[in-house]
Amino acid sequence: MELTKNITLGVYLPGKTLIHRLDPRTKIIAAAFLITLLLFIRSYEAYGIFLLFTAMVILSAGIPVSFALCGLKPMLPVLALMWVFQLFLYSTPGAEVLFSWWIFTATDTGLHMGNLITLRVLFLFIVTTILTLTTSIVSLTDGLENLLKPLRKIGLPSQELVMTMVIALRFVLILAEELDKIVKAQMARGVAFDRGNFLQKTRKLFPVFLPLFINAFKRAEELIVAMEARSYTGGKGRTKMKTLHMGRVDLAAGFIMLLFSALIIYIIISIKPQI
Amino acid sequence: MPIEVSSLCHSYKKSTPFEKKVLHDINLSIKDGEFVGIIGPTQSGKTTLAQHFNALIIPQQGRVIINNCDTADKKADLVKLRHDVGYVFQNPDYQLFAPTVGEDIAFGPKNQNLTGDEIECRVLEVMEQVGLDYATFLRRDIFALSGGQKRRAAIAGVLACRPQILILDDITAGLDPRGREEILGVIRKLHREQKITIIYISNSMDEVAELAERIVVIDHGRIAFDGTTRDVFSQSEQLYSIGLELPEVMIIADKLRALGYHLPPAILNLEEALDSIAAALQEGRVAD
Numbered sequence: 001m002e003l004t005k006n007i008t009l010g011v012y013l014p015g016k017t018l019i020h021r022l023d024p025r026t027k028i029i030a031a032a033f034l035i036t037l038l039l040f041i042r043s044y045e046a047y048g049i050f051l052l053f054t055a056m057v058i059l060s061a062g063i064p065v066s067f068a069l070c071g072l073k074p075m076l077p078v079l080a081l082m083w084v085f086q087l088f089l090y091s092t093p094g095a096e097v098l099f100s101w102w103i104f105t106a107t108d109t110g111l112h113m114g115n116l117i118t119l120r121v122l123f124l125f126i127v128t129t130i131l132t133l134t135t136s137i138v139s140l141t142d143g144l145e146n147l148l149k150p151l152r153k154i155g156l157p158s159q160e161l162v163m164t165m166v167i168a169l170r171f172v173l174i175l176a177e178e179l180d181k182i183v184k185a186q187m188a189r190g191v192a193f194d195r196g197n198f199l200q201k202t203r204k205l206f207p208v209f210l211p212l213f214i215n216a217f218k219r220a221e222e223l224i225v226a227m228e229a230r231s232y233t234g235g236k237g238r239t240k241m242k243t244l245h246m247g248r249v250d251l252a253a254g255f256i257m258l259l260f261s262a263l264i265i266y267i268i269i270s271i272k273p274q275i
Numbered sequence: 276m277p278i279e280v281s282s283l284c285h286s287y288k289k290s291t292p293f294e295k296k297v298l299h300d301i302n303l304s305i306k307d308g309e310f311v312g313i314i315g316p317t318q319s320g321k322t323t324l325a326q327h328f329n330a331l332i333i334p335q336q337g338r339v340i341i342n343n344c345d346t347a348d349k350k351a352d353l354v355k356l357r358h359d360v361g362y363v364f365q366n367p368d369y370q371l372f373a374p375t376v377g378e379d380i381a382f383g384p385k386n387q388n389l390t391g392d393e394i395e396c397r398v399l400e401v402m403e404q405v406g407l408d409y410a411t412f413l414r415r416d417i418f419a420l421s422g423g424q425k426r427r428a429a430i431a432g433v434l435a436c437r438p439q440i441l442i443l444d445d446i447t448a449g450l451d452p453r454g455r456e457e458i459l460g461v462i463r464k465l466h467r468e469q470k471i472t473i474i475y476i477s478n479s480m481d482e483v484a485e486l487a488e489r490i491v492v493i494d495h496g497r498i499a500f501d502g503t504t505r506d507v508f509s510q511s512e513q514l515y516s517i518g519l520e521l522p523e524v525m526i527i528a529d530k531l532r533a534l535g536y537h538l539p540p541a542i543l544n545l546e547e548a549l550d551s552i553a554a555a556l557q558e559g560r561v562a563d
Binding site: 186187211 | 292
């Protein structure tokens with residue numbers, strides 16, 4: 001029973017590879033770019049190229065593939081459900097019927113839609129995981145804050161927003177660790193989470209989620225006090241100990257990103273989409 | 276219910292880049308009615324080891340056998356086992372969830388499918404054992420409790436399952452002296468009167484010296500010492516080298532000995548210390 005084992009989102013895997021050393025802004029922009037590209041990809045060929053590219057990044061960042069993938073494990077049921085929904089509910093007029101069962105009909109467009117959407121979510125997850133695995137929380141904050149700075153002029157509290165986001169990301173792991181302890185504390189009093197029917201199983205979650213939520217609120221309050229005790233009053237007037245620098249590596253990374261995007265865009269335009 | 280641990284190893288976050296070996300080849304056996312103190316620096320693996328004792332962690336390597344039941348056995352009734360081996364966590368907030376003290380204590384027995392009368396009986400019994408007045412606290416809001424009362428409610432919640440072995444994981448951390456004394460009194464009584472096996476994990480040398488009959492010292496996931504309290508605390512240099520200290524009474528006794536007073540070896544608790552120091556003062560310095 002180790003809940004934190006399968007969490008990769010928001011975890012930083014320290015390293016010294018080129019990917020780790022990139023300026024956080026480069027990585028954030030690249031990730032945002034990749035995500036935008038994903039939204040336009042509608043063919044298996046493009047996903048193939050995308051897979052190749054992300055695999056290369058994962059390998060060159062020294063992330064063990066098994067670790068990158070184990071974060072997907074908890075998402076699998078949701079992905080499967082999504083796939084089934086698309087398969088049966090999506091169809092276009094004139095689509096070829098693959099098979100039908102009771103009131104459900106599966107068509108080939110539904111199948112493709114299911115496949116492509118599942119792939120899209122999968123890759124969204126992988127791209128963001130690569131970003132957080134190779135970027136420490138501190139540099140992620142610095143990078144995001146720096147990128148959002150221009151928006152301050154139109155009244156967007158960029159520093160506060162980024163701070164909130166980073167804290168939220170950090171709390172994923174903290175809460176998972178806490179959940180682990182609470183589950184154990186209740187198991188020690190004889191709760192068998194794997195026994196009983198659906199209703200009984202659901203009721204067994206109360207002794208877990210109540211303490212979890214209460215502790216989360218307590219923690220949040222303590223955090224506020226701890227931040228205020230160190231004179232945090234928001235982003236105004238804050239300066240940085242480390243300033244960000246873009247170097248030659250970032251230029252090279254930008255160049256590779258451009259080439260890759262050109263390739264993907266070419267495929268998007270030239271190959272007939274499956275949906 | 277004896278506990279038998281043989282060649283137990285455990286890795287945290289196994290098969291991820293963060294994998295860390297926390298237990299190496301642990302061999303340990305605990306007999307009925309023992310009071311075992313487990314001490315060791317933070318992160319030494321005390322909690323991980325203890326959570327094996329009631330199958331909260333199933334061995335990755337090696338075996339844990341409790342009352343002839345191998346916890347790694349797929350057919351073992353772990354729910355029953357966890358009722359027989361109670362575990363009180365350091366932070367009572369992880370355990371307490373019901374609106375009132377009474378309901379929270381009744382949670383364990385309810386999981387044992389006992390009848391209403393029986394449950395009520397047990398709640399009354401354990402609240403008395405831990406010193407929470409039944410009439411005052413039964414319907415008391417969990418959040419209206421003080422730190423010490425919360426700990427006692429948490430212990431009561433585990434005792435209500437009628438365990439034969441009780442594991443207490445650093446339960447006095449963060450308590451004021453009075454709360455601590457009260458809790459220690461409860462534990463002493465449980466061991467003496469109910470003959471429950473107690474496994475007491477603590478960072479306080481004073482507490483284990485005072486309570487435990489046997490001490491297991493864990494360092495970097497290995498058993499560094501395992502012996503009677505007197506034997507273990509007589510190895511002061513080795514204890515210092517792994518980052519542990521001696522109980523305060525022993526430090527004072529050592530200083531007095533250095534000044535030339537004659538004191539018996541290995542004084543473990545305050546009463547012993549008071550008596551022997553008074554005697555020594557009357558006798559005067561050996562050198563005189």
